[in-house]
Amino acid sequence: MPQPLPLSSMLLALAACASPALAVDGYYQSKTPYAPQQDPATYAAPPAGFQPIFTQLVARHGARGLTGMKGDAALYAMWRQAAAQDALTPLGRALGPDILALMKANALLGHGVAGIERPGYGNLSQTGIDEHRQLAARLLARLPALFAQVGQDAATAPRQLVTIHSGVERARDSARFFTQSLLEHAPALAPLLILPPAPAPYPQGRTPAPPPDGVNRFLLYAHKLAPQTDWVADRADPHYATYAASQAYQRYERTKQLHALMDAPAREPEAAAHARHVLERLFTPAFLGQFEDGRASYADTGSYTFTSADGKLTRTMTGSGKTVIRSRNAAATKLYELYAIAAGMRHEVAADFSRYMPAEDARYYAAVADHEDFYQKGPATTESSGVTWRFALALREDFFNEVDALARGDLRHAAKLRFTHAEMIIPLASALGLQQALPPGTSYNYTDSPWRGQSVSPLAANLQWDVYRNGQGELIVRLLYNERETPFQPACDGARIAPGSVFYDYAQLKSCYGHVAAQ
Incomplete structure (x- = not known):
């Protein structure tokens, strides 16, 4: 029988991992x-x-590298052409080596890190690994009484810590580093960790290999369910609604209506002004003028070979040519993307990309990205009828189903740990009513709206429910959003156990959300 976890170790973990509220040093x-x-x-x-x-x-x-060699290589191609034409400013001359350093760091990302199976683009950075290790330690420290007793018998068997992820490497690795940290702080939990079987694949036209245990695309990758791996045709199938909502969302992403909304900022005069301000610090006006008549474009072509410092890994990366820079605005946007990704790669890349992206310009490009995400991933408008988040309803219901089991006296699960992507975290916040759609005739406005990607879904963003029970079997729930005590949707205020309380009566909460307990 696992031994109870010492309370002193929990308190030490809390002291070690406590951090102040996020102080953003950039956009x-x-x-x-x-x-x-x-x-x-x-x-x-x-x-x-x-x-x-x-x-x-x-x-x-957690924090990751670029998902592929695309915009970085296109921007580097632009820099090389400027260098060949002697069209760089003194600051601009430093940009190319920094882009190349970032490309190398991405190509080799994860090399030598235990737990990273395939180094390269898309992997967690050391910052991302640390984010999940520390998140796990704080989870343990927050609930010492729970984790001290989870090894005890619940009915006839020890309780379980269930872990699932999307199947994508960076989500899988986040789960791995999170659970490793749990076990380092509390080794007695090791026998209790379980990876449930993945839902059976529902392929159209072929039979793929079944996903590994612990993968659940229907809950944690529902924004990209595909006929080749996830096809569901039977309306009676429990996954049908999620699959159908995923297909509706993917159709929405291709609509002219959405792209008109997303492209609106680029049509405003300030787009040209910010692009000019960013780029003229790096390139000569004559060089940038080549964009005006279509004489210039730069693509992610060419091959690059990088070798690790220990000489044990060499990788050659070849661009696809599909990412093309044809305008000043596109070039400045790609540079902003490198500035943003470098913030989570400070262990791997010494380059300071903030010197290429003045704060006022970084704020503008962050505002543009928030504008795009609000309509593409966020609550969008009431006219969109929830198409941007309905595929996350199954994930919302999974939270309720876990607490329903407790209400029935099924205590097998002591914790459920899920690891996913921004494309699921943001829709879940909408599905829970934590973010609101815009009414007809209203447009997203960065100045007036509180919706920010940095708070809705930063790297390692999380939503947590802590559940408590008294001697009469009553259940109450607290929601933590990025570890801040957060109210559920305003319509559920009546479920609070007292006015202003962060604890909600579970029976009233699920009634408020219209949840029907699974049988």
């Missing part, structure tokens, strides 16, 4: 490195008689 939008948004010492105590019985979370993967 990185959804690439903002993570920090908890509330001092754990200020969390409200549960009411007398209630003890923690369960916790669950869904977390975005």
